[in-house]
Amino acid sequence: MDRLHQYLDLVKRRGELGRSVGSADFLIEYLGQEFFMLPPADVYSVDFVAGKFYRQLSEWGQRVRSTSRAQELDVLVEYAYLLQKVQMIESFLGVIRYLVCQLPSIPEESLGKMFRLFRLAFLVGGDVSLLRLMWQVDAEVLSYVTLPQTIHQTLPADLQDAITVGESADEQVFDRHNSLAGVRRCLATLDGQLTDEQYQGLSLNQAALEKDPARYAEQLNHLFGSFGLSGVSSVDFTSDNVLSSLRAPTPDCGIDDQGLVSIIVSCFNAEDTVGYALSSLRNQTYRNVEILVCDDGSEDNSLPQILTHAALDSRIKVFRSLKNQGTYNIRNALIHESKGQYITFHDSDDWAHPQKLEEQLVFMAEEGLEVCSARWIRVDPAGAAVFFVDGRAYRFCVVSTMVKRSVFSVVPRFRPSLVAADTEFHASCVKLLGESRVQILNKPLLLGLWGEGSLTRAEGLKAENNGYVAERRRRYSEISARQQVLGSQIVTDEDVVDVLKENGIYRAFSGVEAVVANQ
Amino acid sequence: MIIANMSTFPPRYPLLLEVVDLLMPQVDQLNICLNGYESVPEPLKREGVNAFVPEEDFRDVGKFVVQGYQDEDDIFYVDDDIFYPGDYVQTLLAARAEFAELNPVVGVHGVIYPDAYRGAVGNRKVFSFPKPLGSFRVVNQLGTGTVHCKGFQAAPLSYMQGSQRFVDARYARYALAHRWPMVCIPRQSGWMAEFELNEDLGESIFQSFTKLWPIEVIRECQTVAGYSKLSLEAVLRIENPARSE
Numbered sequence: 001m002d003r004l005h006q007y008l009d010l011v012k013r014r015g016e017l018g019r020s021v022g023s024a025d026f027l028i029e030y031l032g033q034e035f036f037m038l039p040p041a042d043v044y045s046v047d048f049v050a051g052k053f054y055r056q057l058s059e060w061g062q063r064v065r066s067t068s069r070a071q072e073l074d075v076l077v078e079y080a081y082l083l084q085k086v087q088m089i090e091s092f093l094g095v096i097r098y099l100v101c102q103l104p105s106i107p108e109e110s111l112g113k114m115f116r117l118f119r120l121a122f123l124v125g126g127d128v129s130l131l132r133l134m135w136q137v138d139a140e141v142l143s144y145v146t147l148p149q150t151i152h153q154t155l156p157a158d159l160q161d162a163i164t165v166g167e168s169a170d171e172q173v174f175d176r177h178n179s180l181a182g183v184r185r186c187l188a189t190l191d192g193q194l195t196d197e198q199y200q201g202l203s204l205n206q207a208a209l210e211k212d213p214a215r216y217a218e219q220l221n222h223l224f225g226s227f228g229l230s231g232v233s234s235v236d237f238t239s240d241n242v243l244s245s246l247r248a249p250t251p252d253c254g255i256d257d258q259g260l261v262s263i264i265v266s267c268f269n270a271e272d273t274v275g276y277a278l279s280s281l282r283n284q285t286y287r288n289v290e291i292l293v294c295d296d297g298s299e300d301n302s303l304p305q306i307l308t309h310a311a312l313d314s315r316i317k318v319f320r321s322l323k324n325q326g327t328y329n330i331r332n333a334l335i336h337e338s339k340g341q342y343i344t345f346h347d348s349d350d351w352a353h354p355q356k357l358e359e360q361l362v363f364m365a366e367e368g369l370e371v372c373s374a375r376w377i378r379v380d381p382a383g384a385a386v387f388f389v390d391g392r393a394y395r396f397c398v399v400s401t402m403v404k405r406s407v408f409s410v411v412p413r414f415r416p417s418l419v420a421a422d423t424e425f426h427a428s429c430v431k432l433l434g435e436s437r438v439q440i441l442n443k444p445l446l447l448g449l450w451g452e453g454s455l456t457r458a459e460g461l462k463a464e465n466n467g468y469v470a471e472r473r474r475r476y477s478e479i480s481a482r483q484q485v486l487g488s489q490i491v492t493d494e495d496v497v498d499v500l501k502e503n504g505i506y507r508a509f510s511g512v513e514a515v516v517a518n519q
Numbered sequence: 520m521i522i523a524n525m526s527t528f529p530p531r532y533p534l535l536l537e538v539v540d541l542l543m544p545q546v547d548q549l550n551i552c553l554n555g556y557e558s559v560p561e562p563l564k565r566e567g568v569n570a571f572v573p574e575e576d577f578r579d580v581g582k583f584v585v586q587g588y589q590d591e592d593d594i595f596y597v598d599d600d601i602f603y604p605g606d607y608v609q610t611l612l613a614a615r616a617e618f619a620e621l622n623p624v625v626g627v628h629g630v631i632y633p634d635a636y637r638g639a640v641g642n643r644k645v646f647s648f649p650k651p652l653g654s655f656r657v658v659n660q661l662g663t664g665t666v667h668c669k670g671f672q673a674a675p676l677s678y679m680q681g682s683q684r685f686v687d688a689r690y691a692r693y694a695l696a697h698r699w700p701m702v703c704i705p706r707q708s709g710w711m712a713e714f715e716l717n718e719d720l721g722e723s724i725f726q727s728f729t730k731l732w733p734i735e736v737i738r739e740c741q742t743v744a745g746y747s748k749l750s751l752e753a754v755l756r757i758e759n760p761a762r763s764e
Contacts, residue, residue: 061633061642069653072644076746083634091634094747101754133751137759482741485635489734490741 004038007031008048008432011410015050015370015437032409037335040412040480040496041488043432050434053085057485070107073099077110080117086485087427089124089469090478096121097130103137119145123389123467124474131159148389149175151466169193170391174465177202177387178380180209196226201377201385201393208383211237216383227443229355235383242383243351243449244276250354253285258361261289261402262340265348266330268296271305273349273449278309278316281346286357291316292334294512297324302348307515319512326507328414328421333512335408344402345422349449350376356445360402363441370407371429371438374400376446378465386450388465394444398422403429415480415496418505419455420473424480431484461505472503521545521608522588522670523595526552526581531599534714536562538599543567545608546595552581578683580676582663583690588670596690598664601648602712611667614655614704621753622699624668626661627711629703630687634745638737651708657753659743660691661701665711672699685736691743700753 007028014024049055060082063075076099083092096118099106106114122130122145134142139162146166147155155163166172169190176182183206186194194202200223207216213235221231232248239245263281267274274293281291293316295303303320310316319337321330327347335343342361346352353359356374364372376397378386385393399422403411411428415421429438456463462470469477479499483491500506523546527535535551542549543565551570553559554577563570569585577584582596593612597603604610615625628648636642646652648665663686674693682689694701732740 057635058637061636061639064633064644065641067644079633079746088635091745091747094745095634097751098746098749098754101751101759104759137755482635486637486741490637490737 002046003031004035004042005046005048007035008046008410012048012050012434015433028409029406032406035409037332037408037413039493040415040428040483041493043410043412043428044483044488044491047487049431051086051431052435053082054431054485057082057086069105073102073106074110077106077114077117081113084117084120086431087423087477087481088485089474089481092117093121093125093127093130093474097133100130100134100137103134103141115144119147120467122147123151124469126466126468128155128159131155131163135159135162146171148172148466151389168391169195169198173198173202173391174387174389177205177393178384180206183209195391197392197394198387200226201387205384208237208242208379213237216242223444224353229353229359229443229445237383241272241381241449241451242379243349243381243447244273246276246351246447248280248283248354250283250285253287253358255286255358255362257288258286258365259288259341260339261286261342261344261357261361262335262338263289263291263344263346263357264331264334264338265291265293265346266296266327267293267298267302267306267348268324269298269300269302269453270348271298271300271302274302275305275309277346277348277350277352278306280350280352280354282309282313282315283354284352284357285355286361289315289357290338290340292319292338293317294319294321294330294334295515296321296326296330303515318515320515321510321512323508323510325510326416326418329416329507329509330512332413332509335413337512341405342402343405343408345399347399347448349451349454350399351447353445353447356400357402359443359445360400360441363439364402364404367439369437369439370433371401371403371426373397373402373426373440374445375440375442376400376448377444378448378450380450386465389467394442396440397446397448398426399448400446401426401429407433415500416507416509417476417500418507419461420476423477427481428484472505475499475503476505520547520589521593521595521612522548522550522585523597523608524550524552524582524585525597525599526554526577526579526584527599528553528555528576528578532560535599537714538597538601538603539563539568541603541605542597542608545603545605550582550585552577552584554578554581579663579686580679580683583674583676583679583686586673586676588673590669590671592670594668594670594673596663596666600714601664602714604710607711608667610706611704614702615667615669618702618753618757621750621756622669622672623702623753623757624661624666624672624694624699625702625704626663626667627665627704627706628662629656629658629701630660630662631656631746631749632659632740632744634747636737636740636744638732638734638740640732646703648706648711649709649713651710652703652705654705655757656703657749657757658701658703659745659748660687660740661703663687663690666690668699672697682739685739688736688739688743692739695743695748698750700750700757702753702757 080095142162146164148171152165204219230251234247236245310318360372375394387393553572556572559570629646631644
């Protein structure tokens with residue numbers, strides 16, 4: 001066993017035993033310096049798995065080997081589920097297609113799961129040919145698949161006839177959450193069927209769509225209050241972006257000092273949003289922070305805005321890219337510049353609730369976590385919450401991920417990609433540390449701008465609220481997940497970078513330099 | 520014209536003559552690449568047999584040395600350690616003809632890999648040629664000792680070079696690149712059998728190699744591996760014919 005493997009094994013054993021194991025902690029910290037922020041291939045050269053879905057996937061081949069035909073399809077449905085869980089999205093879509101071809105032979109007890117995965121595959125790929133394939137195999141079965149009205153109406157006419165419009169509360173909320181009439185109808189007719197999340201989100205949207213700032217603040221406070229969070233003091237709808245108008249008092253911090261938290265922010269042409277993003281970080285109840293902000297070659301007034309904040313708050317350290325390089329290269333550079341025992345991230349168009357850091361630190365301490373992410377609510381510039389196709393508005397916010405510094409001695413550095421490298425990073429955390437030490441705090445601690453300027457909404461790079469994930473993102477997800485599952489001898493870093501380049505999302509690292517505020 | 524291609528080496532000579540006798544009544548021509556031989560043995564100097572001693576040791580790639588087929592020639596790739604039944608060639612010809620519009624490559628020893636394949640021999644779905652198979656299966660890979668294709672589907676030597684001892688994966692990659700589905704045919708138990716080997720006869724490639732996959736072979740397998748890479752058109756037509764219209 002080589003040193004890295006020994007080290008990872010030690011980290012794993014420490015995690016199984018508990019949070020603090022004296023000499024083991026010292027050894028892990030000492031050895032960890034050697035393995036800090038390794039390239040992915042170095043980490044994945046070691047066959048080391050903690051995440052349960054990764055373990056199950058690696059054992060799946062043994063299960064299928066001696067199965068009968070019916071059993072084979074049964075375990076293949078389970079296999080598709082695992083592929084989706086580890087983000088091998090292209091393989092997942094392919095296996096679902098195969099299973100559709102075999103639909104008449106799939107055991108009845110697996111059909112329910114198969115239909116759920118089929119629906120997910122259609123939504124992720126947005127591929128009408130998948131529906132046509134099922135129609136070809138068994139037209140009658142297609143009528144059991146339901147889609148929200150807003151997606152249903154985009155289908156060709158013949159498929160609209162074959163597929164049922166979904167009438168579940170989740171589907172109606174998705175369909176109607178962004179029009180005043182739709183919101184009112186949901187609130188009036190779905191009483192008793194709505195979850196608290198749906199009721200609160202729709203109520204917020206009603207206030208936003210009615211342009212009633214007092215009621216909006218009231219609803220937002222009701223929402224935050226239901227999670228034990230403090231409220232906002234004011235909001236107005238005269239600005240182009242409601243997030244820029246949010247005012248929230250900073251309550252006293254309820255915890256003792258847990259050590260320095262480094263918050264890493266990158267910024268590119270974000271003059272309209274970076275101000276409130278930084279204000280929300282400066283107003284955190286947890287005060288022992290450093291905020292490392294890097295301007296990525298903006299052509300607008302982002303940098304002057306950042307410097308203005310830095311002049312007001314010595315905790316802000318300003319950097320700029322030597323050449324535009326994308327968020328994830330900046331993160332790699334600034335992690336080296338940071339000094340925090342905890343490291344987290346923030347986007348330049350998102351608003352953090354004042355208790356975000358405090359809540360995450362408490363949760364990590366209570367649960368003995370290495371990694372903690374929060375939930376966020378995506379809001380459009382007018383303030384309306386965005387519901388996704390599953391009928392939910394409180395989403396997993398990968399940007400919010402907070403990690404102990406030592407995590408970067410286990411999990412590799414960020415990939416030089418324009419998009420989604422944080423999703424890969426989080427999956428790496430799950431694989432290498434295990435689900436029990438990588439958890440999501442189920443509180444909406446951020447409001448994220450759902451605007452046209454976001455990369456998740458850029459043509460060719462979309463990750464939409466209807467479930468669609470752009471092909472270029474899927475290809476990156478597939479190859480990076482393959483490396484995690486198969487190891488770097490089989491899938492090298494060069495293989496991954498080739499896919500990034502082929503899909504136009506590779507970004508070369510250029511480095512950063514410090515900017516002095518008074519220059 | 521029905522043409523079979525085989526690669527062999529001296530320790531297999533006693534078996535070779537038996538296999539040649541099994542195949543010759545079924546084919547028009549049998550090409551035999553005699554790796555490691557100094558000359559062509561007299562018993563192989565017979566009508567219909569094109570036995571030759573290559574200038575280099577091609578190992579199992581030797582069955583791809585002969586080129587220049589007509590598109591409609593019926594090509595068979597065969598091994599020197601398999602007991603081929605008397606109806607072997609006709610059975611495979613009929614199987615391919617049944618699905619000719621798909622341009623399949625047909626065979627008896629099929630493999631489906633997991634989509635995330637890490638190289639463990641046991642972690643594959645194998646339709647082994649000595650074992651029964653109830654119905655046609657579309658597969659990722661066929662063992663090239665049991666393959667039938669058309670002349671236009673014969674892989675060029677230049678493509679196969681470098682794949683010594685993993686020709687099955689390389690040929691599967693060639694077929695996938697051309698979108699020719701690989702189809703494993705149904706058969707009874709024992710329809711085909713492998714001659715029992717011992718040290719004198721030279722151990723089989725499987726015994727010496729395939730339990731220990733080198734990394735370059737696993738990487739080669741990735742290109743063809745997985746249910747997601749199986750031809751849907753072929754799966755519908757062959758495994759679910761009622762739904763393929």
